[in-house]
Amino acid sequence: MGNEKLDLLRQVAYKYYVEEKNQETIGRELNIYRTSVSRMLKQAKQTGVVEIKIHDFDEQLYELETELRETFNLRYVRIARTEPHFSNQEKEENLAKTASLVIKNMVRPHETIGVAWGETLGNAISHIENRRKTMATFIPIVGGPSHVHSKYHVNTLVYELARKFGGNSVFVNATVVQETEQLKNGIMGSHYFQELKSKWDKLDVAIVGIGGLLSEKTSKWRDLLSPEDYEDLRLREACGDSCCNFFDRDGKVLHGSLYNRTIGIGLENLKRVPTVLGVARSKRKSRAILAMLKKGYINALVTDDETAKLILKYAKS
Numbered sequence: 001m002g003n004e005k006l007d008l009l010r011q012v013a014y015k016y017y018v019e020e021k022n023q024e025t026i027g028r029e030l031n032i033y034r035t036s037v038s039r040m041l042k043q044a045k046q047t048g049v050v051e052i053k054i055h056d057f058d059e060q061l062y063e064l065e066t067e068l069r070e071t072f073n074l075r076y077v078r079i080a081r082t083e084p085h086f087s088n089q090e091k092e093e094n095l096a097k098t099a100s101l102v103i104k105n106m107v108r109p110h111e112t113i114g115v116a117w118g119e120t121l122g123n124a125i126s127h128i129e130n131r132r133k134t135m136a137t138f139i140p141i142v143g144g145p146s147h148v149h150s151k152y153h154v155n156t157l158v159y160e161l162a163r164k165f166g167g168n169s170v171f172v173n174a175t176v177v178q179e180t181e182q183l184k185n186g187i188m189g190s191h192y193f194q195e196l197k198s199k200w201d202k203l204d205v206a207i208v209g210i211g212g213l214l215s216e217k218t219s220k221w222r223d224l225l226s227p228e229d230y231e232d233l234r235l236r237e238a239c240g241d242s243c244c245n246f247f248d249r250d251g252k253v254l255h256g257s258l259y260n261r262t263i264g265i266g267l268e269n270l271k272r273v274p275t276v277l278g279v280a281r282s283k284r285k286s287r288a289i290l291a292m293l294k295k296g297y298i299n300a301l302v303t304d305d306e307t308a309k310l311i312l313k314y315a316k317s
Contacts, residue, residue, distance in 0.1 A: 006049070012037055013044045064308050068301065071315060072293040075275060076300040078102050079308050091281060091304060096120065099279045099302040100127035103207060106277065106300075107165050109134045111204035114141035114265065115161065116243050117154035118209040118221075120279055125160050133166030139199050141206060141270075142243050143176035143263035145221040170196055174263050176244045177224040181260040188263060200265050203273045208298065210280035211241040212288050229258045240288020242278070242297065243267060249287055251295030267297045275300055286310040 008030070015026045016037075023041075027034040044050040058081060065077040080098040082091050103124060107113060113136055115121070138161045140154040155171045162169035173192070178184040187193060211222075214233055221244060225233075236254050238246045243264045246254045253259065253267050270276055278298035280289055283306065290311045292298050303311070 009040055009044045009047070009049045012040045013050045016041055017050065061305060064305060064312075067312060068308055071312065074293075074299055074301060076102070076106075076277070078302045080281070080302070080304040082304050082306050088282075092120065092123065095279070095281045095302065095304055096123035097127050099124035102277065102300075102302050104128050104130055106205055106207075106275070107134055107136055107161075107167075108204070110136060112137045112139065112199055112202050113161065113167075114139055114200065114203045114206040114273065115154060115157050116140075116142050116206075116208040116264075117145065117152050117157050118211075119152055120209050120281075121207060122152040122157055124279060125157055125164075128161075128164050130164045131166070136162075136165055136167040137170065137199070138162045138165075138167055139170040139196060139203075140172040141200060141203075141208075141265040143172055143174045146175060146224055170199060172196060172263075175224060176221060176263050177258070178261045178263065181257070184261050184263055200269065204275065206265075206270060206273045206276045208242050208270070208276065208278055210278050210285055210288050210292055212282065212285035213240065214238055225258065232256060232258065239291050240285060242288075242292060243270060247288075247291055247295070249291055251291040251297065267295075270297055271295075277302065279303075281307045283307065283310055287314060290314050 011030065012026055015021045015029070016023070023034050023037040027037045045052065061079050061081055065079050068074060069077045078098055080094045082094065086094070099120075115138060117140070138158045140158055142154060144153045144155060158169045158171065161167070174187045178187065188197065214230060233246055233254065237248050238254055239249045240247065243266070244262050245259065245264065245267045247267065248254065276298045277300040278289065278292055279302045281304040286307050289301070289303065289307065293301070293311070
């Protein structure tokens with residue numbers, strides 16, 4: 001490339017990147033076509049006349065997020081980076097901090113936000129530092145856990161979100177799994193439950209966790225399951241759960257006795273919500289997250305890089 005052409009490339013680049021002039025103005029000042037300016041800006045980067053460097057930007061994570069977004073047609077993806085020396089607790093803490101920023105940016109004034117529950121969501125919400133008044137309404141989309149795990153009760157998470165975002169809250173007064181189908185139907189058909197059910201039809205956003213394999217011991221609600229429930233789920237090859245609904249590797253919800261005794265919005269109804277954010281990580285949950293993505297139960301995701309890589313690997317196999 002001749003010196004004259006290089007000099008013109010430098011002028012075009014300087015006017016565009018340093019003086020922040022638009023392409024039409026540059027073309028007029030240098031007496032060249034706007035299309036030529038566009039072509040020369042591209043050439044300036046290709047030839048090294050211009051080098052663009054973004055500080056503290058992780059290209060690999062960005063490419064991973066882009067692949068996930070395009071593969072599953074997601075509205076939003078955020079991936080937390082892990083390091084080889086991270087303990088499981090450090091990975092969970094890193095995920096919670098990442099999810100807290102996503103949730104903070106996701107809440108809009110006067111919207112209705114549905115919340116599931118669990119340790120991961122509880123930790124994410126605890127990291128949110130916010131005191132803006134949104135007048136958003138926060139509601140539970142599942143019943144509560146047993147008294148053993150009341151720390152992560154959905155009402156607690158709903159209350160904390162409403163407090164931090166200057167909004168309103170609605171509570172649920174029933175455990176997620178009832179002893180009989182009749183008890184469940186009686187609760188969900190009661191007068192007090194109607195306000196909650198009506199708001200499930202008007203959700204703008206839902207925030208959910210994702211449980212892994214039956215052998216996963218970290219779940220805070222599975223103590224409500226009977227030995228018969230476990231055996232039935234094992235025989236039907238349950239892959240994971242969300243909103244306390246179990247599903248197989250294809251994302252098919254496992255209807256039956258347990259499903260009929262469960263108080264919650266249901267994954268089929270969750271698909272109607274404009275934005276459903278799933279927050280989960282770990283190799284043991286990767287197939288469950290994949291099933292949720294494939295079936296479209298969630299359309300936004302916060303996870304970590306090692307989990308994201310496994311999800312994409314399984315999706316291609």
